[in-house]
Amino acid sequence: MSDPKIIVALDYPGAAPALALAHRLSPELCRLKVGKELFTATGPALLEKLMKSGFEIFLDLKFHDIPNTTAQACKAAASLGVWMINVHALGGRKMLEAAQLAVSTCAQPPKLIAVTLLTSMNQQDISDLGINATPGEMVLRLAKLAQDSGLDGVVCSAMETALLRRHCGSKFSLVTPGIRPLEASLDDQSRVMTPEEALMAGSSYLVIGRPITRAVDPLQALLDINSQIRGL
Numbered sequence: 001m002s003d004p005k006i007i008v009a010l011d012y013p014g015a016a017p018a019l020a021l022a023h024r025l026s027p028e029l030c031r032l033k034v035g036k037e038l039f040t041a042t043g044p045a046l047l048e049k050l051m052k053s054g055f056e057i058f059l060d061l062k063f064h065d066i067p068n069t070t071a072q073a074c075k076a077a078a079s080l081g082v083w084m085i086n087v088h089a090l091g092g093r094k095m096l097e098a099a100q101l102a103v104s105t106c107a108q109p110p111k112l113i114a115v116t117l118l119t120s121m122n123q124q125d126i127s128d129l130g131i132n133a134t135p136g137e138m139v140l141r142l143a144k145l146a147q148d149s150g151l152d153g154v155v156c157s158a159m160e161t162a163l164l165r166r167h168c169g170s171k172f173s174l175v176t177p178g179i180r181p182l183e184a185s186l187d188d189q190s191r192v193m194t195p196e197e198a199l200m201a202g203s204s205y206l207v208i209g210r211p212i213t214r215a216v217d218p219l220q221a222l223l224d225i226n227s228q229i230r231g232l
């Protein structure tokens, strides 16, 4: 089976545009991400349709709550048959361990990863929270916590990928949004890298939304990026 590196973020308000795009793409070229907007609008029914078309799904709901609530939410998400789910590392060790335990008891456990520091955030945003650390220091600390808690990987920016590869090893999944091809608009992202830079630094998977979904020809945009990263 192929292991496409690109995860296309289906950030749409409803099922119709998401399915229209999915029908133009193919599971050999990409995986798909369903996030808060689309899942809140459509629920599990859309996931079933996408999975029937052969796509592996990253269900990006970023659970962050007390341990019991997060664990039960992870169990419910895992039962949907998706490839990967996530929680916020800032929920802390007890929450992460509870989530991991809940997922591990499922018949077909999805990958479980933790969001470290959102790729939209920069040094000023961290300082505003009263945290005295650089993005790299904060991401490393949260990634180690996620790894110690038994998770499969983290969401980070590709700017931290090389650092995390050194400290967390080659098997830890590093899933990186904030990917922007050269000359693409940054939109609301702060810590960004190009697809080639991210994979050369050691990213496992690249989450890409608007540079593909808002392209005049989304399939061509995906094919272009796949050809830029071929062999990396």
Ligand SMILES: O=c1ccn([C@@H]2O[C@H](COP(=O)(O)O)[C@@H](O)[C@H]2O)c(=O)[nH]1
Pocket: 009, 011, 035, 115, 117, 118, 119, 120, 155, 156, 177, 178, 179, 187, 189, 207, 208, 209, 210, 211
């Ligand atoms: O730190 C994070 C965590 C999640 N995301 C999600 O990834 C995509 C990125 O979309 P673009 O259009 O390529 O900016 C989006 O669904 C976010 O919710 C993230 O960007 N950063």
